[in-house]
Amino acid sequence: MQLGMIGLGRMGANIVRRVVNDGHECVVYDHNPDAVKALAGDARITGVSSLRELRDNLAAPRVVWVMVPAGDITTGVIDELATTLESGDIVIDGGNSYYRDDMRHAKTLSDKGIHLLDCGTSGGVWGRDRGYCLMIGGDQEAFKHAEPIFASVAPGVAAAPRTPGRDGEIAQSEQGYLHCGPCGAGHFVKMVHNGIEYGMMAALAEGLNILRNADIGTRIEKGDAETAPLTNPEYYQYNIDIPEVTELWRRGSVIESWLLDLTAIALHESPTLTEFSGRVSDSGEGRWTAIAAIDEGVPAPVLTSALYSRFASRRLDEFADKALSAMRKQFGGHDEKPGA
Amino acid sequence: MQLGMIGLGRMGANIVRRVVNDGHECVVYDHNPDAVKALAGDARITGVSSLRELRDNLAAPRVVWVMVPAGDITTGVIDELATTLESGDIVIDGGNSYYRDDMRHAKTLSDKGIHLLDCGTSGGVWGRDRGYCLMIGGDQEAFKHAEPIFASVAPGVAAAPRTPGRDGEIAQSEQGYLHCGPCGAGHFVKMVHNGIEYGMMAALAEGLNILRNADIGTRIEKGDAETAPLTNPEYYQYNIDIPEVTELWRRGSVIESWLLDLTAIALHESPTLTEFSGRVSDSGEGRWTAIAAIDEGVPAPVLTSALYSRFASRRLDEFADKALSAMRKQFGGHDEKPGA
């Protein structure tokens, strides 16, 4: 079948490649003509220079995948598609949109009879080879129409051993894509996926930091009245080879995971990670997950702590820390210590 | 070579099987004679009924693996081995000992010229097939002598694809075992491994709970002056099929992990987990990891939150909660709400 793709960044371009490799045709557009040209030369790919042209090169009912930054840019594309596409067409938002925006976008499109499928897409730069894990929300019929595309983009059942007990027909989920529910359900599940990702990443990172400082008994100086002394320096005399430990854990341990695999790669390349400053960005889903937990009234201390650690890595706690130092100065006459 | 095994519980027995399957001989002991009998019938396994007999069936220098509960029981066995074994022999503590106890045990044994290797062992009930991930501390020479045993117990390099960039000789870590440093280093690394495990588990569990309550907008009643109303019930109308979502994430997502595989198994077997009450035990390493973070002065909010959630699952926060209700009653006249 045919797919229209809007947005040919790393992920958009890789999705196009997976789709055509699986036998489909793509009509592709990007606001940057060079990105369109970069995909030229494949007979199954047609580059276009406007959304109108994209529409005209696709047979109705069209399936158009939008893969542009979430927020205002996605909204802009959706708005334009609402006036360009035709009733019965299907728009897939594959970006990192907030599921609440999907609801708004779906309304914009449905006023014109156009369907929106929201599609959370996980896989990062590795997805071209590994396939992308797809979490989809929206109208069931529209989903069914677009399903062959999702099947091409997803990793397929062979990507992991089947779960014991699952031995009959292969489910959607086992192929790496899932219709999760009505509009927004896909991005909701993707949001929580990323929230979990933040938590798992922080768990690993905190653990490595504890290993890294297992030699603190060899480094720390005596405490004074205002600094906690290390009570038992004899227990912290280890120089742990962290790259080897992460490699070790990849086989047979309980924490085997893709994030661990990636960490082992990173530490093999750069054992002390000196090229990083440690300012960790966050791209929305971690925040939205915490807000969902709060709205639902369920505790999410691990996911939220992971988020807050990222904020702290960017020194956004500065005024709070100054206030603490000011209080200590007031009640105890404690001056800040340069290296404390 | 020969291995003596003390403790034939699930893990001890499975390690024996892996060792003899790889061509070694085992002399095995358990305080429960039935556990010894259960391993009979294999010509490479010799059951014995005392530590003295175990010693007499092994050629010096002996390698004796202790696989019994950590704490007093391990200490008792170590003490007995100190008076039973001979100078030059090697004791492997494969249990979940606190690394600080290793230091004490090593002293007990070294007074008799006996070496202690502390060996953190990960893999659980699946280790017999998957192999165990081994984190080892202690004297380098003793480690070298016992290395063939560790190689048999570990998963081996084929258990995971080699990390990109690692293409020469296969390192210890790639085979699934690692000499991490001097006495205690093995259990220190295992302790942190379990700390990370707690954090990853909690990240998954919290995320699933958020999915589970994604329908709260269909359930929640109006708030009153003392209960937070759900501001936007229209955003929480999803009935997510959680078993299918965990299956989905196993292919192509960033959170691919063995813990996710296991969660998918558990949820496929029991989608609502009704047979569990939600009282979650902890077995020491999570606590010790948090204490290590505190001693080192490094933040571990995710790992510690995961630990505290387990405490809270057992209602150990009860007096604190009552104190909160008492304060609310005092300043606001608020009564507790039965179902709030």
Place this chain on the structure above:
Amino acid sequence: MQLGMIGLGRMGANIVRRVVNDGHECVVYDHNPDAVKALAGDARITGVSSLRELRDNLAAPRVVWVMVPAGDITTGVIDELATTLESGDIVIDGGNSYYRDDMRHAKTLSDKGIHLLDCGTSGGVWGRDRGYCLMIGGDQEAFKHAEPIFASVAPGVAAAPRTPGRDGEIAQSEQGYLHCGPCGAGHFVKMVHNGIEYGMMAALAEGLNILRNADIGTRIEKGDAETAPLTNPEYYQYNIDIPEVTELWRRGSVIESWLLDLTAIALHESPTLTEFSGRVSDSGEGRWTAIAAIDEGVPAPVLTSALYSRFASRRLDEFADKALSAMRKQFGGHDEKPGA
């Protein structure tokens, strides 16, 4: 001057009493006629039975204080006032409204030329005697007009010693009320106040729980392979008299606070707090504060932990805990322990 009061619950009625005691007149309304009658007999208080009658008993420009539950009820009253009052009148929302609702309400009213002042009101059941701490947002001129009322409701400068360095004219803030900024600023500051309140309360409650369990070394049984043993029971042999400790801390300690005073009262009345179940409600501000921190990108681990503990006190973490038990069962064959 005159004040109209809508909502004669505990706080509304007490505010009326403070206002008339300070020489003003009140026209009061409640949807429950008994609440109106309860204030009868004071010549300075006029009870009315409708908002229209309330309007007719006040001279323009009117000042009308709304003290009803936040959310739909407040919105309903605001909507009715928009059609009842006249241009130039001033509405004070003294309830626990979300500051974002203030913005909406202000729009509703300003379309009719009516001003909204949002007024966060702290003080609880003690406010009648102590005075209420008032955090006010909205138009500066409207605030100036209503200021005598705020001054009557607030505690006044004598309620606390003047801060060293403040020796000139008495500032608003020193009298216990403050114009914090434009529309919503009052409830924003009140929201953060309550967020801090949650954190302080939890700090106290957690500390008391640690004291309460300082005798755990006398109670705990030996651990087994799946339960963490208490390494050093000799360090936890204390039976602390918690009511006396809270009384003690009221004099000379760093944690002297009104919340501590209240805790000491509660524990003096009921040393073990057995009449409480420990299900702790939350009424919105704690959630909104955490959401504000997330939106702003600043870490608030303490305030958010305090909120999540309240959720956990109501067992809203149940599915997460079950998932943890299920994972432990899968990888380690661990069964849940009834009393673990």
Place this chain on the structure above:
Amino acid sequence: MQLGMIGLGRMGANIVRRVVNDGHECVVYDHNPDAVKALAGDARITGVSSLRELRDNLAAPRVVWVMVPAGDITTGVIDELATTLESGDIVIDGGNSYYRDDMRHAKTLSDKGIHLLDCGTSGGVWGRDRGYCLMIGGDQEAFKHAEPIFASVAPGVAAAPRTPGRDGEIAQSEQGYLHCGPCGAGHFVKMVHNGIEYGMMAALAEGLNILRNADIGTRIEKGDAETAPLTNPEYYQYNIDIPEVTELWRRGSVIESWLLDLTAIALHESPTLTEFSGRVSDSGEGRWTAIAAIDEGVPAPVLTSALYSRFASRRLDEFADKALSAMRKQFGGHDEKPGA
């Protein structure tokens, strides 16, 4: 009666002044002769130049207060007193000792028939005027003998209104000192006090930081694919006058507290706290409180978060943050952003 004081730092000297002002005599020693001289000129104070001389100037049974830094220095003084004092004498450790050290010190002293009272002392630089809150552990009879000294050092009942319901004889706790239990109980209670202090301080500091960033909607730039955009900048347009808000909360609010009073002083002196860098020290009790919670198996997320925030303020999370950036680079190709 007579008191010997060892250690004439800020707190030791101020305690001496309170004791003599209440009619007792003091014999004082410090390893720095200038500190001894600084107290000269008061007929009730006798300066000495050795512990032996201190002993000789006190009538048996002696009461000797040790007010030196906790840890090795206190241990050194205790050891020397064990060989200098006589059976029946009483040593008060008024410093910030770990209660576990008290147990060791008590043993050292009791071998010579000398009693140890451990005395947690709160009050900081303000204690001279306010009095010190004293939490005391050890032998009941020794406590009774030294009680007049404690009564002189403590604030006395007038320091706070009596708790409603307490109207008979004035309890110890109401005078600001309390015998909390056997050896170590005093410092245990003080430890938890400081843990609560950390939590309360952090609650305030986090709240102020949220107020500080209430203008973020006026500052933040558009997000991109890797940075979370602020969804609703219109909700974050406030410039809050934080010094005035802290002053405001001192009267009538639920969070009235001494820490708030001090914060108001600090912010009145320096509204933006620019002279602080925000590196916040910790002096042991916060760590020990968290460890006690972990040992007891009770959750203390607020107290521990407060501790970890201090660690993070000193950038001790650096390797963890780098590991996060490294993982993001691996799976998403994300580069760190200089100002993100």
